[in-house]
Amino acid sequence: xxxxxxxxxxxxxxxxxxSAGHDAHATATGVTNKKLGMWLFLASxxxxxxxxxxxxxxxxxxDTVGPGPRLLFDIPFTSATSFILLMSSLTMVLALAxxxxxxxxxxxxxxxxxxxxxxxxxxxxxxxxxEFNREGLALDTNLFGSTFFILTGFHGAHVTxxxxxxxxxxGMASQGRLKQPxxxxxxxxxxxxHFVDVVWIVIFTVIYLVPQPGNPGx
Amino acid sequence: xxxxxxxxxxxxxxxxxxxxxxxxGAFSWLTTIDHKRIGIMYCSLSLLSFLxxxxxxxxxxxxxxxxxxxVVSAAxxxxxxxxxxxxxxxLMGMPMAVGIANYFVPIMIGARDVAFPRLNAFGFxxxxxxxxxxxxxxxxxxxxxxxxxxxxxxxxxxxxxxAGFLPGRGPDFWSIGxxxxxxxxxxxxxxxxVTILNLRAPGMTxxxxxxxxxxxxxxxxxxxxxxPIITVALIMVFxxxxxxxxxxxPAAGGDPLLYQHLFWLFGHPEVYILILPGMGIVSExxxxxxxxxxxxxxxxxxxxxxxxxxxWGVWAHHMFATGLSPVxxxxxxxxxxxxxxxTGVKIFNWLSTVWRGAVxxxxxxxxxxxxIAMFTIGGLSGVLxxxxxxxxxxxxxxxxVAHFHYVLFGGLMLAVFGGFYYWLPKVFGRMLDERLGKWNxxxxxxxxxxxxxxxxxxxxxxxxxxxxxxxxxxGWDVWNQIETVGAFIIGVSTLIFLANVIVSIKFKRGAVxxxxxxxxxxxxxxxxSPPPAYNFADxxxxxxxxxFWHHKxxxxxxxxxxPLPSGGADAAPAEEKHGHGIHMPSPSIYPLVMALGLLPLGxxxxxxxxxxxxxxxxxxxxxxxxWAIEPATEPEPExxxxxxxxxxx
Ligand code: HEM
Ligand SMILES: [Cu+2]
Numbered sequence: 001x002x003x004x005x006x007x008x009x010x011x012x013x014x015x016x017x018x019s020a021g022h023d024a025h026a027t028a029t030g031v032t033n034k035k036l037g038m039w040l041f042l043a044s045x046x047x048x049x050x051x052x053x054x055x056x057x058x059x060x061x062x063d064t065v066g067p068g069p070r071l072l073f074d075i076p077f078t079s080a081t082s083f084i085l086l087m088s089s090l091t092m093v094l095a096l097a098x099x100x101x102x103x104x105x106x107x108x109x110x111x112x113x114x115x116x117x118x119x120x121x122x123x124x125x126x127x128x129x130x131e132f133n134r135e136g137l138a139l140d141t142n143l144f145g146s147t148f149f150i151l152t153g154f155h156g157a158h159v160t161x162x163x164x165x166x167x168x169x170x171g172m173a174s175q176g177r178l179k180q181p182x183x184x185x186x187x188x189x190x191x192x193x194h195f196v197d198v199v200w201i202v203i204f205t206v207i208y209l210v211p212q213p214g215n216p217g218x
Numbered sequence: 219x220x221x222x223x224x225x226x227x228x229x230x231x232x233x234x235x236x237x238x239x240x241x242x243g244a245f246s247w248l249t250t251i252d253h254k255r256i257g258i259m260y261c262s263l264s265l266l267s268f269l270x271x272x273x274x275x276x277x278x279x280x281x282x283x284x285x286x287x288x289v290v291s292a293a294x295x296x297x298x299x300x301x302x303x304x305x306x307x308x309l310m311g312m313p314m315a316v317g318i319a320n321y322f323v324p325i326m327i328g329a330r331d332v333a334f335p336r337l338n339a340f341g342f343x344x345x346x347x348x349x350x351x352x353x354x355x356x357x358x359x360x361x362x363x364x365x366x367x368x369x370x371x372x373x374x375x376x377x378x379x380x381a382g383f384l385p386g387r388g389p390d391f392w393s394i395g396x397x398x399x400x401x402x403x404x405x406x407x408x409x410x411x412v413t414i415l416n417l418r419a420p421g422m423t424x425x426x427x428x429x430x431x432x433x434x435x436x437x438x439x440x441x442x443x444x445x446p447i448i449t450v451a452l453i454m455v456f457x458x459x460x461x462x463x464x465x466x467x468p469a470a471g472g473d474p475l476l477y478q479h480l481f482w483l484f485g486h487p488e489v490y491i492l493i494l495p496g497m498g499i500v501s502e503x504x505x506x507x508x509x510x511x512x513x514x515x516x517x518x519x520x521x522x523x524x525x526x527x528x529x530w531g532v533w534a535h536h537m538f539a540t541g542l543s544p545v546x547x548x549x550x551x552x553x554x555x556x557x558x559x560x561t562g563v564k565i566f567n568w569l570s571t572v573w574r575g576a577v578x579x580x581x582x583x584x585x586x587x588x589x590i591a592m593f594t595i596g597g598l599s600g601v602l603x604x605x606x607x608x609x610x611x612x613x614x615x616x617x618x619v620a621h622f623h624y625v626l627f628g629g630l631m632l633a634v635f636g637g638f639y640y641w642l643p644k645v646f647g648r649m650l651d652e653r654l655g656k657w658n659x660x661x662x663x664x665x666x667x668x669x670x671x672x673x674x675x676x677x678x679x680x681x682x683x684x685x686x687x688x689x690x691x692x693g694w695d696v697w698n699q700i701e702t703v704g705a706f707i708i709g710v711s712t713l714i715f716l717a718n719v720i721v722s723i724k725f726k727r728g729a730v731x732x733x734x735x736x737x738x739x740x741x742x743x744x745x746x747s748p749p750p751a752y753n754f755a756d757x758x759x760x761x762x763x764x765x766f767w768h769h770k771x772x773x774x775x776x777x778x779x780x781p782l783p784s785g786g787a788d789a790a791p792a793e794e795k796h797g798h799g800i801h802m803p804s805p806s807i808y809p810l811v812m813a814l815g816l817l818p819l820g821x822x823x824x825x826x827x828x829x830x831x832x833x834x835x836x837x838x839x840x841x842x843x844x845w846a847i848e849p850a851t852e853p854e855p856e857x858x859x860x861x862x863x864x865x866x867x
Contacts, residue, residue: 027415033416037337037412041408044442055450055465058476140462142464142470145464146463168843
């Protein structure tokens with residue numbers, strides 16, 4: 001009893017060697033600490049995006065000046081980049097499956113694929129932003145400019161952080177430091193990545209697909 | 219460190235700073251990930267903030283001591299009340315609860331540490347860095363002391379710097395500083411929830427947890443969901459000021475009221491974040507000094523949870539004067555009256571706990587009783603605010619200032635002082651002096667009431683809050699004089715407390731506490747005072763609520779208490795073993811490094827400086843990667859060389 005390790009972080013190399021696998025860390029809920037922690041962070045992040053989305057909805061159609069969504073949006077283009085982001089969730093699942101099987105080569109491939117798909121999405125966003133900017137929309141043009149750029153910008157920042165995380169995992173995998181018992185590291189990154197994708201589906205629906213009232217000029 | 223061998227690990231270690239191994243000295247505090255030490259650091263920071271915020275309050279009171287005060291200018295006055303409010307809420311109140319909980323929640327649930335020890339240290343350093351950042355705005359030449367009030371209403375705070383109603387960079391420092399503090403409190407909230415849900419000792423079911431743990435669980439959820447909302451509001455303010463966005467610019471269709479909604483959607487849960495820990499503390503103190511279990515444990519717990527839910531549905535009672543629709547106003551008035559019910563229920567539970575108990579009037583108990591009385595007064599004036607016609611008269615007058623000081627000072631602060639007298643013997647192994655303690659309590663109670671009770675009157679006589687000066691002959695003069703005298707009595711009382719701590723603990727004049735000085739009921743009293751690094755040599759098996767009590771006492775047929783022969787603190791095995799073989803996570807410097815990275819990032823935001831940005835990103839990334847690579851726990855040999863737990867006493 002006395003020597004049960006109760007608190008160290010899961011998957012720490014120190015307890016990888018011997019028999020001390022994950023079962024040494026039975027928790028009261030049955031969910032490991034790190035996974036529960038990630039779920040809680042994501043719950044908190046829901047409110048973060050929720051507040052921005054609510055602001056967007058509140059201000060929708062209030063503008064009387066500057067270009068608006070109807071003028072600017074290129075739905076087919078954004079649909080394509082959205083599809084790419086969604087596909088990255090699939091590759092993420094494949095990466096997790098690979099490490100759970102102990103297939104390190106496929107793990108590396110799918111991690112890289114996920115990061116690249118994410119980067120393609122970000123590239124699309126950068127292109128979109130510059131394009132809108134060229135057509136006269138900036139942060140200070142109108143409420144649409146403010147709410148659109150800040151909401152999608154913070155989402156883009158989340159994706160970028162995810163890409164850095166994935167690339168770091170890929171780097172570790174390339175050095176052979178991600179093995180089957182570390183699969184939870186991939187799982188947690190996956191939780192984050194899927195969350196960011198789901199948030200994008202909401203944002204895409206709210207901003208691009210729901211018809212805009214008002215502002216005939218836009 | 220050097221005893222660790224292994225060809226695999228050697229090359230990458232070279233990348234990192236040396237793993238800290240010392241367990242004493244200043245550096246060991248900077249690298250500690252022991253939840254108890256982090257708790258002490260949180261409480262120290264918080265106490266320091268209380269002194270600083272208190273000094274600001276004394277300056278405010280000096281200025282208002284008589285009509286036409288000349289102690290500070292109007293601009294300085296704005297800075298003083300803004301920094302006072304911001305300090306007391308974010309740098310004193312929240313860190314104090316987090317600190318006490320950091321120390322005691324793991325011990326109370328029978329755990330050896332928190333779920334994420336390094337994240338715990340990170341959270342603390344982020345709060346410390348946020349405090350430094352906020353207060354650095356007072357450096358001459360920076361011209362950026364926050365001055366838009368603790369809730370920073372737009373459009374006052376968010377007009378672009380060029381056209382600002384508020385000259386200087388005050389709201390920039392304020393918004394960025396608060397975002398930092400939000401990061402710190404979110405990480406600690408996640409840590410608490412996971413710790414409480416996952417690391418309870420065998421048998422410690424949810425309904426056996428001490429009420430303080432329950433309240434901190436609710437607080438952690440409130441923090442988790444409230445912080446992102448204010449973060450969004452602050453981001454919008456910051457972008458409005460710095461990058462020309464139009465979120466709260468009425469001329470472009472933006473709506474300043476949206477800011478108020480967002481702020482109070484955070485702000486009302488925030489007041490429960492501040493008061494629930496206080497309720498938890500008195501729920502621990504009262505049963506011990508009444509020698510009775512808490513009356514209606516389940517009711518207290520559920521009303522705490524109810525407050526946690528209802529707290530999200532009352533925010534607009536802060537906005538009754540803004541012209542919301544009658545329907546909205548009525549709904550929020552009703553929900554506000556409703557939330558008084560679970561609060562009132564708790565007051566009756568506490569009173570019933572004390573009723574017919576074998577009451578010992580120790581200082582801790584006095585503070586807890588003081589809490590009940592003062593908090594009730596604050597609660598009553600709170601209910602008055604829910605009556606809309608009445609509130610529209612009171613809004614922005616000193617009546618409101620009186621109300622929230624009765625709940626925050628009379629509530630939170632009195633509970634915290636009670637908690638100090640109750641728990642510091644456990645933390646430092648020495649009792650605080652009871653005679654000084656009683657002086658501390660009575661001067662505090664008298665000073666507090668002298669300061670804040672007259673504010674009800676001047677408020678009803680129409681004295682607006684946040685006024686730096688008033689004419690004579692308005693009927694406010696005498697009351698204000700009394701308030702200032704009262705404030706200085708509070709100051710004296712605080713000095714008595716500090717003297718008590720220094721004499722009893724620093725100079726070791728206090729009696730040795732022993733494991734269980736109060737005949738306590740909960741698990742923290744089964745360990746040594748101070749507890750060893752690993753808390754428990756044997757992880758306890760819990761069989762009852764008030765576990766420790768049931769090891770000491772049973773009841774005879776008539777319900778009288780009977781001591782159990784084998785019970786008592788001395789039977790606890792904690793001291794006999796020395797914790798060999800208990801493997802605790804190793805210290806780490808990277809939480810500090812990573813948190814320090816936020817400081818340059820803050821200045822980068824305020825000054826739009828790429829140099830600061832680069833520096834911040836560099837430090838942050840270095841800290842982050844080094845942290846990720848570093849194992850949470852160094853391999854076994856080190857327990858022998860570097861981290862043998864400190865001997866008890
Ligand atoms: C040391 C004793 C204290 C004194 C003498 C004091 C005095 C005051 C006074 C006179 C004001 C009103 C300033 C004005 O409206 O012009 C004020 C505001 C405030 N105080 Fe205190 N206070 C004390 C302790 C506390 C504590 C312990 C808390 C919270 C835990 C607190 C939180 C606040 C807040 C949030 C405000 C509102 C600031 C604003 O209007 O933006 N105070 N205080
Ligand atoms: Cu409220």
